[in-house]
Amino acid sequence: MEALETFRQETREWLEANCPPSIRTPMPDDESPWGGRNPKWKNPESKLWMDRMASRGWTAPTWPKAYGGGGLTKEENLVLMQELRRINARPALMSFGIWMLGPALLQYANEEQKLEHLPKIVRGEIRWCQGYSEPGAGSDLAGLQTKCEDKGDHYLVNGQKIWTSYANYADWIFCLVRTDTSKKHEGISFLLIDMANGGVETRPITMISGASPFCETFLTDVKVPKGNLVGELNKGWTIAKALLQHEREMISGMGLGNASAGSSFASLEQAAKDYVGEVDGKIASAGLREHLTRQRMDGKAFALTMQRSMEEAKAGHGPGAASSIFKYYGTELNKRRYELLLEIAGTQALGWEGDSFTAEELSIPRAWLRSKGNSIEGGTTEVQLNVVAKRVLGLPIE
Amino acid sequence: MALVLTEEQTMLRDTAAQFFKERAPVANFRKLRDTNDATGFDKSVWKEMADLGFAGVMIGEEHGGTGFGPVGLGLVLEQAGRTLAASPLVSTVLVGATAVELGGNALQRNDILPKVAAGETVLALALEEGAHHNPYKIGTTAEDHSGTYRLNGRKTFVLDGHVADRFIVVARTGGHDTDRHGLTLFIVDAGTPGLKVTRTKMVDSRNAAIVEFENVSVPSDNVLGSVGAGADILDPVLDLGRIGLAAEMLGLVSQVFEETVTYLKERKQFGKPIGSFQALAHRAAEMFAEIELCRSVVLDALSAAAERRNDVAQMASLAKARLSDVARLVTNEGLQMHGGMGMTDQFDVGLFMKRARVAAATFGDANFHRDRFATLAGY
Numbered sequence: 001m002e003a004l005e006t007f008r009q010e011t012r013e014w015l016e017a018n019c020p021p022s023i024r025t026p027m028p029d030d031e032s033p034w035g036g037r038n039p040k041w042k043n044p045e046s047k048l049w050m051d052r053m054a055s056r057g058w059t060a061p062t063w064p065k066a067y068g069g070g071g072l073t074k075e076e077n078l079v080l081m082q083e084l085r086r087i088n089a090r091p092a093l094m095s096f097g098i099w100m101l102g103p104a105l106l107q108y109a110n111e112e113q114k115l116e117h118l119p120k121i122v123r124g125e126i127r128w129c130q131g132y133s134e135p136g137a138g139s140d141l142a143g144l145q146t147k148c149e150d151k152g153d154h155y156l157v158n159g160q161k162i163w164t165s166y167a168n169y170a171d172w173i174f175c176l177v178r179t180d181t182s183k184k185h186e187g188i189s190f191l192l193i194d195m196a197n198g199g200v201e202t203r204p205i206t207m208i209s210g211a212s213p214f215c216e217t218f219l220t221d222v223k224v225p226k227g228n229l230v231g232e233l234n235k236g237w238t239i240a241k242a243l244l245q246h247e248r249e250m251i252s253g254m255g256l257g258n259a260s261a262g263s264s265f266a267s268l269e270q271a272a273k274d275y276v277g278e279v280d281g282k283i284a285s286a287g288l289r290e291h292l293t294r295q296r297m298d299g300k301a302f303a304l305t306m307q308r309s310m311e312e313a314k315a316g317h318g319p320g321a322a323s324s325i326f327k328y329y330g331t332e333l334n335k336r337r338y339e340l341l342l343e344i345a346g347t348q349a350l351g352w353e354g355d356s357f358t359a360e361e362l363s364i365p366r367a368w369l370r371s372k373g374n375s376i377e378g379g380t381t382e383v384q385l386n387v388v389a390k391r392v393l394g395l396p397i398e
Numbered sequence: 399m400a401l402v403l404t405e406e407q408t409m410l411r412d413t414a415a416q417f418f419k420e421r422a423p424v425a426n427f428r429k430l431r432d433t434n435d436a437t438g439f440d441k442s443v444w445k446e447m448a449d450l451g452f453a454g455v456m457i458g459e460e461h462g463g464t465g466f467g468p469v470g471l472g473l474v475l476e477q478a479g480r481t482l483a484a485s486p487l488v489s490t491v492l493v494g495a496t497a498v499e500l501g502g503n504a505l506q507r508n509d510i511l512p513k514v515a516a517g518e519t520v521l522a523l524a525l526e527e528g529a530h531h532n533p534y535k536i537g538t539t540a541e542d543h544s545g546t547y548r549l550n551g552r553k554t555f556v557l558d559g560h561v562a563d564r565f566i567v568v569a570r571t572g573g574h575d576t577d578r579h580g581l582t583l584f585i586v587d588a589g590t591p592g593l594k595v596t597r598t599k600m601v602d603s604r605n606a607a608i609v610e611f612e613n614v615s616v617p618s619d620n621v622l623g624s625v626g627a628g629a630d631i632l633d634p635v636l637d638l639g640r641i642g643l644a645a646e647m648l649g650l651v652s653q654v655f656e657e658t659v660t661y662l663k664e665r666k667q668f669g670k671p672i673g674s675f676q677a678l679a680h681r682a683a684e685m686f687a688e689i690e691l692c693r694s695v696v697l698d699a700l701s702a703a704a705e706r707r708n709d710v711a712q713m714a715s716l717a718k719a720r721l722s723d724v725a726r727l728v729t730n731e732g733l734q735m736h737g738g739m740g741m742t743d744q745f746d747v748g749l750f751m752k753r754a755r756v757a758a759a760t761f762g763d764a765n766f767h768r769d770r771f772a773t774l775a776g777y
Contacts, residue, residue: 269777283777292777293768297716304694308401315402322694325687386676388683393659395673395682 008079012086018052019089020045027090034094035124037171037196046090053092054123060098063106068119096165097121097128099250101174104243108190108231117192129170130247131161131193131217132240139383141176142185142237146219148177155191155229157199157222163377167202167215171195175219180234190236192228199223209369247378252306252326268292268337272344288343295333295340302329321392328384331374338368401697403473410470413450414477421446422483424746430484431603437561438605439484447485448517456495461511468638468703472645472696479649482746482753484604486520488760489558492642493635494521497566501583501623501631510564510585522562523635524553524586524609531762533568533636534629535576538611540569540584545618547571547584549592549611557760559607560597563588567611572626581628585620602749602756637714639761641699644717647725647757648696651689654750658682658732665737672735681731688724695720712774715767722758722767729754 022045033046041047053059056070061077063069072080102121105114120126137144146159157177167173173193180187193200199222204212231239269283269292277284283292309322341364342349349364351357375381389395403411422443430438447453455471457463464470471492478487495514498507498521513519527537538551549569556565565586573580586593592614598606623631659682662673672678699717702710729751733740740747758764 269775273777278777281776282772289772289777290768293772296775297720297768297771298691300716301691301695301720304401304698305691308694308697311400311402317402321686322690325690328683329687329691382676382680385680385683388686389673389676389679393673393679393682393686395659395662395679396671397674397676397679 004075004079007076008083011080011083014056015083015087015089018049019087020049023049023090024088025090026088031090032094033090033092033124034127034166034169036127036169037125038169039124039127049090050092050124057122059093059095059124060102060118060122063102063118063122067106067114068122093124095121095124095127096130097126100130100243100246101128103246104174104190104239105230107242108239112227113192113230126171127166127169129164129167129173129215129217131164131167131173131175131219133163134160135162139380141240142188144176144178144188146175146177148179148189148191148224150179151223154226155224157191157193157219157224159219161217161219162205163214164202164217165213165215167195167217168204168212170202173200173217174230176236176240179236183234185237186234188236188240189233190230190239191224192230193219193222193224197223207369208372209366211366211370213370244379248327248384251374251378252330268295268340268344271341275345275348291340291343295336298333299337302333324388324392325384327379328375328381328388332381334374335371338364338371342368400701401694407469407473410466411473411477414452414474415480417447417450418477418481418483422478422485423481424749427482427484427603427749438558439486439561443483444485445517447487448515452487453491453517454515456491456499457511457515458499461507462515463511464515468641469700471642472700475642475645476649476652476696479646479753480653482650482749486558486561488639488642488646489523489562489605490514490519490521493523493557493639494564494566496638497521497523497583497622497631497635500634505619506585506622519563520558520561522556522559522565522607522609524556524559524565524567525632526555527551527553529554531759531766532576533632534578534581536568536570536581538567538569540571540582540616542571542618547616547618547621549584549586549614549616551611553609553611555598555760556607556609558605559609560595560605562595562607565593565609566622567609568628568632578629580626581632582625583622583628583631584616585622586614586616590614590616600756602753604753604756634710636761637710638703640714640718640767641696641703643757643760644692644696644699644714644721647721647754648689648692650750650754650757651692651721651725651728654728654732654747655682655685655689657747658728658735661736678735682735685724685728685731688727692721692724712771715762715771715774718762719764719767719771722764725754725758 022043031043031046033050035050050059057063057065057068058070058080061070061072061080065071098121102118105117132141134144134146146157146161149156164173173195175191175193177189177191178187179189199220201218202215205214205216206212207214272283272288272292276288283289305322306326345361345364348357348361351362352365353362386397389397426440430440451464452474454463455466455474458465475487478485491514495511498510502510510519514521525533527535538549538553540547540549549567551569565588567584567586569582569584570580571582592612594610596608598608600606662678662682663671665672695717699713702713729747732747733751736745736747739745
């Protein structure tokens with residue numbers, strides 16, 4: 001306990017001395033620190049902040065120091081998060097390498113691969129993207145067909161990936177590839193590919209929100225060194241599933257309502273009073289007031305359930321059955337939240353551009369449209385319900 | 399803040415689960431209903447519950463209780479909800495004893511609490527006057543005639559009213575209409591002249607009564623708490639009542655859900671278990687999610703009450719609203735998934751559905767509590 005307090009004190013002092021002033025303000029989208037080989041640093045202090053945090057391994061606080069991480073315990077990490085929140089610090093590095101690939105490498109990669117890739121992720125030198133879905137393999141991910149042939153001293157990869165987030169900005173891609181066509185799940189391998197080595201082409205896809213966060217990624221006669229295979233040949237599905245779990249946890253967090261659009265409102269309830277008006281201190285529309293209450297109650301119940309799951313894990317009960325619902329429930333809640341924002345701000349939430357709308361208002365329709373993908377990406381709501389029905393309830397669905 | 403049970407709490411829950419399964423299964427409840435039992439609950443089972451400490455769970459050791467507090471009571475109520483066990487747990491322990499613990503003077507506490515803990519006294523809260531919970535809208539009057547109060551009015555939906563030994567009556571001594579101030583609580587013995595009790599039969603086959611007061615004389619010594627400030631006791635008592643009912647509904651919902659999932663695996667149509675069809679499996683999975691959220695909410699609300707947190711009222715409304723809604727969902731879906739068998743009296747799902755509706759209406763339904771939650775949150 002005392003050691004933890006000392007850690008808090010030291011952390012606080014270090015952050016005070018090292019977190020630049022501009023980093024303690026809300027982060028505009030175009031200042032997101034993604035790092036990589038060709039980073040864009042609109043704000044030079046973003047780079048300074050990333051480098052300073054990375055020098056302590058605090059861009060990946062709980063990873064072992066041997067791989068560049070911070071080597072912090074869970075408790076220390078919690079303190080670090082609290083101290084960062086206290087000064088409203090922006091994230092030092094946003095990275096699929098940290099959120100998704102890293103945990104999988106720590107569990108399944110060999111020593112050489114860990115030493116090669118993890119430190120570069122921590123320092124933000126390499127930006128990763130995920131090559132999972134294919135045009136013919138969405139919910140049925142294990143039906144993927146990207147071909148990977150053994151050519152003696154290297155692998156040869158041919159195929160197409162889709163929904164690869166930010167592939168057009170990425171340096172490396174972690175890919176699921178087919179190494180045995182006679183089996184389904186047991187014919188999949190997990191491969192790391194340097195996108196600069198030729199044969200990889202990316203095309204951004206314009207989404208309903210107007211943005212292009214996803215790409216089609218074409219792999220044509222891509223030569224990959226054999227050392228880039230993670231785990232055993234044809235055993236990639238196990239890694240894929242573990243990684244999906246991390247992805248789902250990441251997406252579940254949205255249900256807690258920290259999403260960016262509308263977050264500059266003091267609260268949804270205050271926004272409702274501002275846009276709809278109030279009578280005797282109550283939101284003037286009884287219907288909207290009720291919708292807000294349902295949302296607030298369900299949000300609180302969801303947050304309590306995530307907390308209960310954490311406490312159960314801490315008490316050594318393992319990840320309880322409750323955790324299976326997080327992706328499904330969290331994303332549905334997040335979608336409802338944006339529908340509510342539309343209800344609250346009315347036509348002011350339906351503008352697309354121009355001076356008659358505030359920047360905050362203009363962000364709402366875009367975020368609302370983006371949120372629709374939450375219950376599709378990383379396993380659709382229907383796939384999640386199948387998992388709960390089958391694994392948790394033991395129902396005999398096919 | 400604890401969302402995981404301690405070892406002691408787990409033991410209490412397991413004891414309660416085993417007790418209700420063995421001594422008060424649904425079959426016992428059916429028997430009470432079918433024989434039109436005059437008491438409406440099994441007195442010997444109630445005595446056994448008292449011996450196990452369930453009746454004294456909200457009462458301190460100095461008065462013969464076990465002092466487990468709200469979390470303990472919630473765990474017992476949850477298990478009682480699983481078997482539809484009929485007992486004065488809600489009327490006497492959850493509400494009655496809590497009111498005396500909170501508002502009673504030394505004399506009243508010494509007089510009443512040991513008898514409750516021993517299972518010898520049934521208490522009933524005479525509050526409601528209309529079809530909807532509206533705790534400050536009290537028309538029953540109590541006039542001060544030099545040291546003696548005279549009560550006049552009519553109360554409905556008084557739980558365990560026809561077997562109560564004592565009533566805790568909410569009457570107006572001041573203020574108007576729906577004023578929070580001006581309410582006073584009185585302890586009134588069942589045999590008092592001018593008091594008329596009529597049993598009402600409700601859809602859930604539990605006990606309720608209409609209680610009428612015609613110039614009922616009550617000595618000022620029987621005022622619970624202070625004159626005109628009865629709401630200061632009533633509010634926390636009702637909040638605990640709401641949380642306790644949410645705990646009972648959690649047990650009810652869990653039981654119906656488990657039985658329904660079992661049925662989905664056993665019942666075959668088109669040559670396979672009906673649970674293999676996604677149309678049913680997905681609805682079951684959605685219910686599972688809602689119930690998991692219910693469990694977290696009930697545990698947190700019980701903790702809030704036990705720790706006297708300042709968000710007890712909000713958590714009580716959240717728990718009561720959520721559990722009322724989910725109990726409706728799960729009993730409706732449970733019945734539908736049982737098909738025609740669910741419509742028969744022989745299957746239990748109908749009994750649970752009836753109890754769910756009455757529990758939902760007790761101390762405020764989901765609409766009442768969403769409105770209250772919003773008002774408490776300042777919007």
